[in-house]
Every structure is written in structure tokens, then in C-alpha cells.
Amino acid sequence: MSSAKNVTVIAEQLQGDLQNISFELLGAARTLAEKLEVGVNAFLIGNNITNMAEKLIHGGADEVFVVDEPELEEYATLPYRRAALTILEHLDEAPPIILMGATTIGRDIAPRIAAYLKTGLTADCTELDIGDYHHKGKADPTKTGEYKDVLYAIRPSFGESLKARILGPWKNPQMATARVGVMEKLPVDPTRKGKITSVKTAFKPEDFRVKVIETIRDLSTSINLTEAKVIISGGFGMGGPEGFELLEDLASIFKDSVVGASRRAVDAGWISYPHQVGQTGKTVRPNLYIAVGISGAIQHRVGMSNAKTIIAVNKDPDAPIFRFADYGIVGDVGEVVPVLKQAFLEKFKQQKTASGV
Amino acid sequence: MLNPFDRYALQKAIELKRNNNAKITCVTMGPPPAVEVLIDAFDYGADYGVLLTDKRLAASDTLATSYALHMVARHLGEFDIIFTGLQTTDGDTAQVGPQIAERLGIPQITYCEELEVVNKKIKARRVVEGGCQIMEAGMPALITVANSATPLGHKKFADVAEVKEFLRHPDERQKRIKTVNLDDINADPKRIGLVGSPTVVGKTWKIGEIGGSCVMFQGESLQREVEELMEHLEQDEREIGEIINVQR
Numbered sequence: 001m002s003s004a005k006n007v008t009v010i011a012e013q014l015q016g017d018l019q020n021i022s023f024e025l026l027g028a029a030r031t032l033a034e035k036l037e038v039g040v041n042a043f044l045i046g047n048n049i050t051n052m053a054e055k056l057i058h059g060g061a062d063e064v065f066v067v068d069e070p071e072l073e074e075y076a077t078l079p080y081r082r083a084a085l086t087i088l089e090h091l092d093e094a095p096p097i098i099l100m101g102a103t104t105i106g107r108d109i110a111p112r113i114a115a116y117l118k119t120g121l122t123a124d125c126t127e128l129d130i131g132d133y134h135h136k137g138k139a140d141p142t143k144t145g146e147y148k149d150v151l152y153a154i155r156p157s158f159g160e161s162l163k164a165r166i167l168g169p170w171k172n173p174q175m176a177t178a179r180v181g182v183m184e185k186l187p188v189d190p191t192r193k194g195k196i197t198s199v200k201t202a203f204k205p206e207d208f209r210v211k212v213i214e215t216i217r218d219l220s221t222s223i224n225l226t227e228a229k230v231i232i233s234g235g236f237g238m239g240g241p242e243g244f245e246l247l248e249d250l251a252s253i254f255k256d257s258v259v260g261a262s263r264r265a266v267d268a269g270w271i272s273y274p275h276q277v278g279q280t281g282k283t284v285r286p287n288l289y290i291a292v293g294i295s296g297a298i299q300h301r302v303g304m305s306n307a308k309t310i311i312a313v314n315k316d317p318d319a320p321i322f323r324f325a326d327y328g329i330v331g332d333v334g335e336v337v338p339v340l341k342q343a344f345l346e347k348f349k350q351q352k353t354a355s356g357v
Numbered sequence: 358m359l360n361p362f363d364r365y366a367l368q369k370a371i372e373l374k375r376n377n378n379a380k381i382t383c384v385t386m387g388p389p390p391a392v393e394v395l396i397d398a399f400d401y402g403a404d405y406g407v408l409l410t411d412k413r414l415a416a417s418d419t420l421a422t423s424y425a426l427h428m429v430a431r432h433l434g435e436f437d438i439i440f441t442g443l444q445t446t447d448g449d450t451a452q453v454g455p456q457i458a459e460r461l462g463i464p465q466i467t468y469c470e471e472l473e474v475v476n477k478k479i480k481a482r483r484v485v486e487g488g489c490q491i492m493e494a495g496m497p498a499l500i501t502v503a504n505s506a507t508p509l510g511h512k513k514f515a516d517v518a519e520v521k522e523f524l525r526h527p528d529e530r531q532k533r534i535k536t537v538n539l540d541d542i543n544a545d546p547k548r549i550g551l552v553g554s555p556t557v558v559g560k561t562w563k564i565g566e567i568g569g570s571c572v573m574f575q576g577e578s579l580q581r582e583v584e585e586l587m588e589h590l591e592q593d594e595r596e597i598g599e600i601i602n603v604q605r
């Protein structure tokens with residue numbers, strides 16, 4: 001069977017490191033592939049990255065197509081687009097499904113590839129599945145019919161108030177980007193075997209119309225936000241690095257707790273990037289998330305709205321965070337945080353007495 | 358209503374207009390009342406507006422929308438920069454911008470926070486995971502503006518007055534605001550609307566928690582507010598159990 005029939009993942013690497021999302025996509029792709037009874041392909045694009053192909057196989061890929069060229073040192077839309085299209089052209093037919101991450105890279109390049117291929121793309125999926133679809137359309141009777149084994153691309157919409165299933169059974173590839181931190185990785189299997197195919201790309205001068213002058217990035221990952229049970233996050237309302245000491249202090253009373261942050265607080269230099277929660281930071285799902293001095297922008301929300309209980313502290317009663325928090329305290333961070341800490345300590349004490357410990 | 362994300366895009370255009378003597382044309386695709394969006398943009402300092410309105414456009418997905426909008430760009434002729442917002446608030450796909458760029462065959466800079474044009478070259482800063490990138494590009498190009506960019510400024514009284522004035526004169530109004538349909542821009546009706554959309558929305562579900570369920574504590578003494586919060590947490594056994602279990 002032609003490997004072009006495989007579910008395809010466009011893997012993401014930054015500075016020579018495969019990003020988590022690549023493995024999450026492989027996990028999702030495997031589930032889809034099993035339902036379709038096909039395999040999983042991965043595209044790996046970059047400079048000096050061929051040695052990482054094996055890791056993708058260990059993570060669930062059956063065949064990895066690699067474009068490894070010096071022009072691909074740093075991500076840029078048009079050269080990466082060219083590389084992806086070259087691999088697609090190398091295959092003898094369009095894959096049924098292509099998955100990418102809903103990262104700044106995936107959301108930059110996926111729409112261009114979809115527009116080039118004139119096919120459908122569903123952004124920011126939180127669930128992916130395979131199923132049948134019966135289309136009855138008066139507007140375009142040529143589309144009407146029973147479609148088997150269609151990609152169900154499921155995503156939140158209307159500001160996360162609705163979940164929608166998007167379908168595009170009429171044309172392959174059916175494309176989707178998946179939110180970071182949502183799909184489940186497979187356990188790494190170092191004994192898995194697969195095929196690695198290297199593809200040469202002929203770039204065109206117009207692929208270099210945008211130059212990346214400089215990339216300023218901190219990708220260190222020393223903080224365990226994804227595993228934490230309690231996260232105390234601070235935003236621009238913390239007013240400065242001292243504010244984060246206050247949060248450290250509150251966090252210290254919980255087991256399995258860490259301090260998180262909004263991007264604005266990170267950009268301000270008050271706390272380092274590994275603490276950032278959100279679209280371009282970590283996706284977290286603790287039991288308790290306390291958001292302090294954070295307005296609740298969509299890019300923050302997508303990283304933390306799966307927390308079981310969200311408490312927001314903000315001096316502005318109209319802050320968007322209060323639209324999706326479970327509990328809100330309107331007040332100044334400097335005043336509220338110490339009182340909160342006392343109250344939690346008090347509760348812990350009561351609990352201990354009650355349980356006779 | 359002007360999509361909130363597009364306000365950042367409009368602001369960038371206004372900054373360029375101020376510093377580079379540029380002219381701004383705003384394009385919107387929607388039903389006839391969407392002309393209000395254009396008038397709003399005029400109040401902020403836009404120069405021309407185009408409303409693409411056609412019943413056949415209904416139910417266009419992003420591919421079809423970008424086809425229609427890129428045909429408007431073609432119809433209008435030369436341009437230096439197309440700005441789009443990062444995303445819309447209903448669909449929030451962030452796809453239409455890059456798809457217009459693909460169809461026009463021009464480069465793009467997405468998630469742009471800062472931008473200036475010096476000697477016909479775009480210098481821009483964009484958001485990436487863990488930091489930012491400094492980019493340089495020639496023109497024409499398409500820029501999607503991040504919501505972490507400068508917020509839209511205030512309307513100037515003089516601009517608003519000028520807009521009120523020209524709206525009163527039909528011939529002036531026609532010079533500034535063009536209403537076009539698919540035939541005017543030579544768009545292929547097979548590539549828009551339901552017919553031209555490769556995707557459809559199958560089924561939708563309401564998601565419970567989000568919106569309006571937040572229990573607010575305010576107005577009391579802080580001490581009392583926090584006490585009440587604790588009481589609430591305790592009432593919800595699941596919550597307090599999970600939280601108490603994680604005390605150090």
C-alpha cells in the first residue's frame with residue numbers, strides 16, 4: 001500500500017529540539033490511523049535535524065519524510081512552506097489527513113498550505129476523531145451524499161462557548177491544527193522501527209522575501225507547570241518582580257504547587273519564560289489555579305481553562321477573567337494575597353483537627 | 358461591529374499613515390449594515406472603504422472568505438501592505454490573513470506586534486513561543502496584527518466631523534465608500550459560499566462552564582470576602598477535597 005495513504009503529521013522542532021506538540025500530534029494521528037487502518041507519516045523540516053527522525057518513529061510515526069537544508073535553520077513561512085509542499089508533491093497522492101500544532105508556526109503555515117491545496121483546514125482542534133457523515137445540502141446538491149471515515153475536527157468556537165464539529169469530506173487532505181497540550185502522546189517505544197526518507201527541496205528566490213533578522217527566545221523548561229496540582233499565576237497586575245515573591249509565598253503552603261505567569265509579566269522581565277501559561281507557554285490542568293492580576297486574554301485562557309477550580313483576583317470587576325473563573329475576588333493583589341494565604345492555612349488547620357491528625 | 362482583533366490592525370495602519378503619508382482602504386465582507394464598520398474606521402482615520410456584499414457569500418468558510426477578499430484586493434489594484442486582525446471573535450481561526458497572502462502570492466508576517474516602514478522595507482517584531490522575532494520584508498506583504506500590539510487610539514473630533522460631513526453628500530460618499538458584489542470583482546461564484554467552502558459545520562454543542570458562572574466576592578471587607586470564598590470551596594466537596602489534599 002502506498003504510504004501516501006497514511007495520516008500525516010507535520011512535526012515541529014525549534015532550535016533542533018522536537019517540540020512536545022509533535023508527539024501529541026503523533027498520538028492523535030495513531031488513533032485516527034488505527035480507525036482508518038493505515039499508518040502514520042511525519043514530515044520533519046529544518047537544518048541538521050535528520051538525526052531526530054528516529055525519535056518521531058519512537059513516538060508513533062511509521063515513515064518520516066525529512067527536508068534537511070541550511071536554508072531552514074530558523075523557521076520562516078515561505079521556505080518551510082516550500083519544504084512541506086515539496087514532500088507533498090513527492091507523494092503520489094494526497095494524504096487523507098494532515099495535522100499540525102496550533103502554535104505560532106502551525107497557525108502561520110497551515111493556512112497557506114491549505115489555501116495552496118484549496119482544501120479545508122480546521123484551526124485549534126481540541127478533539128479529533130473519525131466517523132461517517134451524511135450531507136444533505138440544498139445549496140450544492142453535488143456535495144450531497146454518505147461519506148465514510150471522515151475526519152471529525154472538533155474545536156471550541158464563539159469564545160469557547162460552543163464546541164463545533166467541522167467536516168470536509170469532499171477533498172483530501174483534510175487538515176487540522178491541534179491545540180498544544182490537549183492530545184495524548186504515546187509512550188516512547190525505542191524498539192519501534194520505521195522508514196526515513198529524505199527529500200530534496202529546490203527553493204525559489206521568492207521564498208526569501210522575508211528575512212528573520214533575529215530570534216529572541218528562551219525555551220528552558222525547568223518548571224513543572226504541566227504536572228502541578230496547584231498553580232498560582234501572576235500577571236501584569238503584580239506590578240513588578242516583588243509581586244511574584246508574594247505569589248511564591250502563597251504557593252509554598254501547597255504541595256505540588258508552582259508559580260505561573262502571563263506573557264505580559266514574562267515580557268516585562270519579572271519572571272522567566274518557563275513559568276508562562278498560555279498559547280505560547282504551557283497548557284496546564286491543575287486542581288486549583290489562582291490567577292492574580294491577570295486580565296484573562298484568550299491566549300492565556302487557552303492554557304488554563306481546563307483547571308478544575310479557577311480563582312481570579314483582579315482589581316477590575318469587569319476583567320474578562322471573571323467571565324470564566326469559578327470564583328472572583330475584586331481587590332488589590334497586595335492586599336488579597338496575604339489574606340488568601342491566611343485563610344488557606346486556617347482551613348488546613350481545621351481539616352487536620354477534624355481528621356484527628 | 359468592528360471585530361475587536363481588527364482594531365489592532367487598524368491602529369497599525371493609522372500609525373503608518375501618520376509616519377509614511379500612506380492612504381488606508383478598509384475592506385469588509387458582510388451584509389449591507391456592515392457599512393457601519395467602514396464608517397467607524399473612517400472616524401479613526403481611514404481614507405477609503407469597500408464593502409463586499411452578496412447573498413451568495415453566505416456560509417463561506419475561511420478558504421472561500423479569503424478567495425473573496427483576495428479578489429477585492431486584486432480589483433483595487435496596487436497596494437503596499439494588507440493588514441488583517443489576528444483572528445475573529447466568532448470563528449477565531451486566524452486563517453483568513455495567511456490565506457489571502459497565499460492566494461495573492463505575497464509574503465506574510467503573522468502575530469506582528471511592532472512595525473515600521475523605512476526605505477520601503479518593513480521591519481517588524483512578531484510573537485513566537487518563548488519570545489519574539491525581528492523580521493524584515495519588502496512590499497507588498499500581508500501582516501496579521503497581534504492583540505498584544507498597541508490598542509486602537511481615540512477618534513479625533515476633526516476626523517469624526519469630516520466623516521459626518523462627507524456622508525451627507527452622496528457623490529462624496531460614493532468616492533469614499535464603494536459597495537461591490539461578486540460580479541463587480543470578477544469573483545467566481547463557485548468558489549464562495551457553501552459551494553466554494555471545503556468545510557461545513559456539522560454539529561455543535563454548548564460548553565457549560567464558560568460565561569457567567571463566576572461567583573464574585575466584592576464590596577465586603579476583604580476578610581469577609583475571602584471567608585466566603587472558603588465557605589464556597591468547602592461546600593463544593595470535590596473542590597475543597599482536592600485542594601486540601603494538596604496542602605504541604
Ligand SMILES: Cc1cc2nc3c(=O)[nH]c(=O)nc-3n(C[C@H](O)[C@H](O)[C@H](O)COP(=O)(O)OP(=O)(O)OC[C@H]3O[C@@H](n4cnc5c(N)ncnc54)[C@H](O)[C@@H]3O)c2cc1C
Nearest residue numbers: 235236237262263264278279280281293295315332333503
Ligand atoms: C500570539 C500571541 C500569543 C500569546 N501567548 C500568550 C501566552 O501564552 N500567555 C499569556 O498569558 N499571554 C499570551 N499572549 C498575550 C495576551 O494576549 C495578553 O496580552 C496577556 O495575557 C496579558 O497579560 P496580563 O493579563 O498579565 O496583563 P494585562 O492584560 O495588562 O492585565 C493586567 C490585569 O491586572 C489587573 N491589575 C492591575 N493592577 C492590579 C492590582 N494592583 N491588583 C489587582 N489587579 C490588578 C488589571 O485590572 C488587569 O486586568 C499572547 C499574545 C499573542 C498575540
Ligand SMILES: Nc1ncnc2c1ncn2[C@@H]1O[C@H](COP(=O)(O)O)[C@@H](O)[C@H]1O
Nearest residue numbers: 385386441442444445449450451452453
Ligand atoms: N468578512 C470579513 N471581512 C473582512 N475581513 C475579514 C473577514 N473575515 C475575516 N477577516 C480578516 O481576517 C482576519 C482573521 O479572521 P479569521 O481567520 O476568521 O479568524 C480578521 O481579523 C479580519 O482582519
